Amino acid sequence: MSDVKKVRIFMTGVGGQGTLTATTLLAQTVLAQGLPVTSGEIHGMAQRGGVVESTVLIGCKSPKIGLGEADILIGFEPMETMRALPYLKQGGLVVSSIEFMPPLAVAMGKQECPAIDDIKKAVSACTDKAYYMANQTIGLEAGAVQSGNVAMLGAVCAAGDLPFGPEALEAAIKANLPEKIQAVNLKALELGVAALNA
Amino acid sequence: MANPLLNEKGGDTHLLLGNEAIVRGALEGGLQVATCYPGTPSSEVPDTLYKLSPGGKYYFEYSVNEKVALEVAAGATLAGAATLCTMKHVGVNVAADPLFTLCYVGAPGGLVLLSADDPGCHSSQNEQDNRIYARSAGMPVFEPSTAQEAKDMARDGLKLSRKHGQPLLLRTTTRVNHLRGPVEFGPAPDPGKVEGFKRNPSKYVPIPAFARPMHLALMERMEALREEAENSEYNTVTGSGKLGIACSGISRAYVADALDNAGLADKVTLFELGFSYPLPEKKCLDFIKSVDKVLVVEELEPVLENDLRVLAQKNKLDIEILGKDVLPRHGEFTVTLVENAIREQLGEAPVAACDCPLPELPMRPPNLCAGCPHRGTYFAARKVFGDDAVYSSDIGCYTLGILPPLQTADFLICMGSSISAGGGVAQASGQTVVAFIGDSTYFHSGLTGVANAVFNSHDVLLVILDNRTTAMTGHQPNPGVDKTVIGENDHPLDIEASVRGLGVTEVRTVNPFNQKKTLAAFEELKALKGVRVLIAKEPCPLYSRRVYKKVAPQVAYVADSCAGRFDCLDKLACPAMFKEGGKAAVNPILCNGCMLCLQVCGHIKAKKRGS
Numbered sequence: 170m171s172d173v174k175k176v177r178i179f180m181t182g183v184g185g186q187g188t189l190t191a192t193t194l195l196a197q198t199v200l201a202q203g204l205p206v207t208s209g210e211i212h213g214m215a216q217r218g219g220v221v222e223s224t225v226l227i228g229c230k231s232p233k234i235g236l237g238e239a240d241i242l243i244g245f246e247p248m249e250t251m252r253a254l255p256y257l258k259q260g261g262l263v264v265s266s267i268e269f270m271p272p273l274a275v276a277m278g279k280q281e282c283p284a285i286d287d288i289k290k291a292v293s294a295c296t297d298k299a300y301y302m303a304n305q306t307i308g309l310e311a312g313a314v315q316s317g318n319v320a321m322l323g324a325v326c327a328a329g330d331l332p333f334g335p336e337a338l339e340a341a342i343k344a345n346l347p348e349k350i351q352a353v354n355l356k357a358l359e360l361g362v363a364a365l366n367a
Numbered sequence: 368m369a370n371p372l373l374n375e376k377g378g379d380t381h382l383l384l385g386n387e388a389i390v391r392g393a394l395e396g397g398l399q400v401a402t403c404y405p406g407t408p409s410s411e412v413p414d415t416l417y418k419l420s421p422g423g424k425y426y427f428e429y430s431v432n433e434k435v436a437l438e439v440a441a442g443a444t445l446a447g448a449a450t451l452c453t454m455k456h457v458g459v460n461v462a463a464d465p466l467f468t469l470c471y472v473g474a475p476g477g478l479v480l481l482s483a484d485d486p487g488c489h490s491s492q493n494e495q496d497n498r499i500y501a502r503s504a505g506m507p508v509f510e511p512s513t514a515q516e517a518k519d520m521a522r523d524g525l526k527l528s529r530k531h532g533q534p535l536l537l538r539t540t541t542r543v544n545h546l547r548g549p550v551e552f553g554p555a556p557d558p559g560k561v562e563g564f565k566r567n568p569s570k571y572v573p574i575p576a577f578a579r580p581m582h583l584a585l586m587e588r589m590e591a592l593r594e595e596a597e598n599s600e601y602n603t604v605t606g607s608g609k610l611g612i613a614c615s616g617i618s619r620a621y622v623a624d625a626l627d628n629a630g631l632a633d634k635v636t637l638f639e640l641g642f643s644y645p646l647p648e649k650k651c652l653d654f655i656k657s658v659d660k661v662l663v664v665e666e667l668e669p670v671l672e673n674d675l676r677v678l679a680q681k682n683k684l685d686i687e688i689l690g691k692d693v694l695p696r697h698g699e700f701t702v703t704l705v706e707n708a709i710r711e712q713l714g715e716a717p718v719a720a721c722d723c724p725l726p727e728l729p730m731r732p733p734n735l736c737a738g739c740p741h742r743g744t745y746f747a748a749r750k751v752f753g754d755d756a757v758y759s760s761d762i763g764c765y766t767l768g769i770l771p772p773l774q775t776a777d778f779l780i781c782m783g784s785s786i787s788a789g790g791g792v793a794q795a796s797g798q799t800v801v802a803f804i805g806d807s808t809y810f811h812s813g814l815t816g817v818a819n820a821v822f823n824s825h826d827v828l829l830v831i832l833d834n835r836t837t838a839m840t841g842h843q844p845n846p847g848v849d850k851t852v853i854g855e856n857d858h859p860l861d862i863e864a865s866v867r868g869l870g871v872t873e874v875r876t877v878n879p880f881n882q883k884k885t886l887a888a889f890e891e892l893k894a895l896k897g898v899r900v901l902i903a904k905e906p907c908p909l910y911s912r913r914v915y916k917k918v919a920p921q922v923a924y925v926a927d928s929c930a931g932r933f934d935c936l937d938k939l940a941c942p943a944m945f946k947e948g949g950k951a952a953v954n955p956i957l958c959n960g961c962m963l964c965l966q967v968c969g970h971i972k973a974k975k976r977g978s
Contacts, residue, residue, distance in 0.1 A: 184733070196547050200380075207513070207547070210547075211541070218942055219732060219733035229620075231620035231623070232548075232620070233617075236703070248729070251726050252726060254726065272729050272732075273942055276944065277936045277945070278936070282729065283726075
């Protein structure tokens, strides 16, 4: 186990966003590369619009990521990116959406979401390796809003911190997703990689 | 393509959820009967068995509660069937009555009881440690830490249980149930026919005269199982350092990663217990004698720690055994937490703490979904009773009614307690009590509470929130449903008839989205005394979409005339609604078209979905 370089990926989003589907797809990608993978998810009450946190770990036995342990943080919603920052290792990679899904108290006008610039500032205090993208817009452009998650995975693969690139994710999409949604997700992958390089 | 979980041949490797791995393991172990009551984090085990059941070679049922599930399982194993019974940790409390005696009677066909414990209370009301049940009742315990082990232990657990005729506890925790990892499949041959029950009253009927020798026989079986634990491949000692680490369950994963991170593997002797009870005493003694100090790494209760302390004392070994004095007795561990505990014992500096500050952000508490019928019921209850009633809640999605503005959950004990504990409040204090219970929970353990309330003349208004499914845990069927993901329910039970059958005379059934009628029914029942029941009947919208293929044709929108009073937002807290500028607005993608908000404010209108 110890001869494989450990990579811990922490993913966070809002219940119903498709975070868990993306998590499984990434874990399948790692497995297909012949690497030891374990992945975890916490749901239950979270399915009712709460926070969903999930993990993919390469070269580890535990499915859990503690504070300060994540090499990569993928935030499918910007406020959740900020909430999960304490899980990030100093100097780790952040890929985050910039499109808010306001929680109820915000929607009701009782509390305010931080501005996207506040979030970027908080991130930059922990790392200078951060990428931001409009994942829902990209998803819609690819053909389905949920595919924005795959766009973000594509960006993570292209960022160079994983032991494989976007082509591994492309193969996993072809091998694991139902045929009728493959094209949309392959398009999303392409757009995600482009967004990283933009 | 057939589901690979049902493949009779082995050899393939699949990425599986821990709970799916348990299913595969049970099939490899020759599963013939499976029973359950769903409960997170165990639910995907029965859900997977249910979905596969049309093509599987086993009998499966969702039982009405855990006690019944274990009793059906008990009958099945007595008839010779290799049996799996699944539930969450608190479910074992419900099943505890048959469990203790079943351990006397035994399990001729083999019986694995899955107890999915929940350190950290991710989706539960407590953190109880069910390894203690096993010690009290007399069951061997397997504690997997990976998806592969979850599969292997479900298989080997069934076989071992059958070999010794003793029920076995497969004890997982949330992280194991909900991890994903590669699993290499073994063969899963057709288990064939169940042998059938063989009459033997002295063995199977625990009247006192028979129960006494049964207890002795149980202890003998457990001694034989202790020998199995001594020789089990699931119990391993590695390394040769002077610090000994003993661990079981998911803690083994944390220890492995911690040692790897810290590069300290050569400084410890690691004792991993996958088959953790009965305690393999010889192996434990050898381990204790080989080290200078022992650190026990286990989540929740000091179960293994106390076992080792007793063993050391019995053998007059003067050795320091650490556990709960350096590691917490509550919640989940992390790799870093475990790593620091190990570092401390080895005199190493702790891992540098993370200095990213915890941000102050709006919380994102789970909420009743857009279009949830419970919102309509709660809104009406609050309108009629306000803060004058004590709201007795129960286990299910509807507990989320606790949040403002609905605030209709004042206390909660366990499944089915709403009616009975509500009766307790009413009888003790004379306060007005409105109790809420879901349809599945009503069949689980609400029926007995209603019988009790009627018999003892309690003064309670019980609201049965009938959303036609068990929504919280993932839409499992219960006796009241008419349709499921794999077909019709041949014998749907009528809740209203059952309530009347239990002696309740004042029963009303309403659709909670019809506020006028719901309010009128509440007012009418408020004026009466004794046990009254209001059935609020309307399907869960998520279930409706999936099973009935029904989507409301309309969505709500806020007319330009909106005066910005925000009654809709403040009183309903529907996740589809938000403030935009000085006005309320509805997100048409999230709106499920329940039209409750139209009845709260005249400025909200309906339009055709998509227009």
